[in-house]
C-alpha cells in the first residue's frame with residue numbers, strides 16, 4: 065500500500081478564490097486545523113505577494129507543528145529569497161518555485177523562448193537548493209505543454225536539485241485518461257525521475273480535478289495538491305476531502321492511502337466556510353449537508369436493516385457524529401477548558417476567561433451546548449481582532465404593523481454613542497443605525513444566516529462581507545438572537561476593515 069502525500073494549498077491557491085481573503089490570525093487558525101487533520105505539507109502563502117502573506121507564513125512556521133511549511137515563489141531570485149526568509153525558522157520547510165512551460169504562456173505572457181524557460185527553471189531550482197534542501201518545482205500549464213519539452217524541463221530541474229516535481233493542470237483542461245498517460249510518460253521518459261516525487265495539482269474547470277488526481281495516483285504520482293472544500297482559483301482545485309475519501313474508501317482499488325485523520329474533515333470544512341464565507345453546496349460529495357441524507361423510502365428501508373446497503377462511508381469517519389452534547393449550565397471552567405483542549409484549542413488565560421463568560425451566558429439561554437456552539441464562541445472570543453467598535457446594547461421593534469426600528473448603543477474606543485434608525489426590516493434598521501453611528505462607508509456585499517444547531521433556541525450564525533476601498537472582509541457573529549448575531553457580524557467586519565487600515 066503506497067502512502068500518498070497530501071499537500072494542502074487552501075491558504076495559497078484556496079485564497080485565490082474570489083472574495084476568500086483571510087486575515088493573518090485566520091490563516092494561523094486554519095493552519096493549526098490543517099496540522100490536526102494531518103496534511104503532510106501546508107502551502108502557507110506566496111511570500112513576495114504581500115506583507116500579509118509573508119507575515120502569515122512566518123507565524124505559521126513559528127506556531128504550527130507537524131507538517132512541512134512551504135512558500136510559493138516565481139522562478140526569480142528575489143522571490144525565492146523572500147520565500148526563504150519567510151520559512152527559514154520552521155523545523156520542516158519547503159520552497160516551491162514555478163515557471164510556465166506551455167508555448168501559449170511562453171509566447172504570449174512571458175515572451176521567452178523554450179531554451180530560456182528551461183535555463184531559468186534549472187538555475188532557480190539550483191538557487192533555491194543553495195538555501196533549502198526541500199525544493200519543489202512546478203512547470204505551470206504542464207498539461208498544455210509539449211510533453212517532450214516538459215520532460216526535458218523536469219529532467220533539468222531534478223538534476224538541479226528538485227526533490228518534488230509538481231505537474232499542474234493550471235487551467236483544468238486535461239481528462240483522467242490523458243493525464244494518467246502524461247504521468248506515465250514522465251515516469252518512463254525522465255531518466256532521473258526516481259530522485260523526485262511526482263506531485264499533481266489539478267484545477268476543476270471541467271469538474272475533473274479529483275478524477276484527474278486519482279488517475280495520476282494510479283500512474284505513479286506520490287503527492288496530491290488540494291484544498292479544503294475544493295476552493296481555489298476560478299472553479300477551484302482538487303478537493304482534499306473528496307480525493308482523500310476516494311483513496312480511503314477504495315484502498316482496495318488504488319492500493320494507496322494517505323495519512324489524513326479523516327475524523328477532522330468536517331471540522332476543517334466548516335472552518336474554511338466560516339473563515340472564507342464560501343458556502344458548501346448541499347449536494348457536495350463528503351461535506352455537503354445532503355451527503356449522508358437518505359430521502360428515498362427504499363433507501364431508508366435498506367439502511368434501517370443494514371447500513372452498508374446504501375452507505376459507503378460511515379458519517380463518523382469524517383467527524384460527523386450527531387452533534388455531541390458536551391457541556392451544560394453546571395459545567396465549570398475546568399471542564400470547559402478540557403473540552404476546548406479536546407477540540408484542539410489552547411487559549412491563553414485571558415482568552416479562556418472571555419470564552420468561558422460567553423459559554424456561561426449561552427448556557428443560561430440554551431439547555432444543551434454542542435461542539436458547534438463552542439466553536440462559534442471560540443472563533444468570536446479567542447480568534448478576535450482588536451475591537452474599535454463594540455456592541456453595548458441593542459433594542460429592535462418590528463412586525464407586521466410597525467415601522468422596523470433599531471436603537472443601538474455602540475462603544476467606539478472610550479466613547480459610547482446611542483442612536484435610533486429605521487429600515488425595511490430589523491436587520492436593515494440595525495445596519496443603517498450602525499453606519500449612522502460609525503460614519504463608515506463600506507458596502508454590504510453579502511449577508512448569510514444559518515442555525516448552528518437544531519431548535520428555535522439554537523445559536524444563529526451570521527456572516528457578512530463588506531467592501532471598502534477595494535478590500536473585502538468577512539465578519540461573523542453568533543447569538544441565540546439572530547438580530548444580535550447580525551449586529552455582531554457587521555461590527556466584526558468593521559473592526560477588520562479598521563484593523564487592515566492601520567497596516568496589518
Ligand code: KIV
Nearest residue numbers: 162202204205232234
Ligand atoms: O495552477 C497552477 O499552475 C499553480 C502553480 C503555481 C502550481 O497554482
Ligand code: ZN
Nearest residue numbers: 077234265297
Ligand atoms: Zn493552481
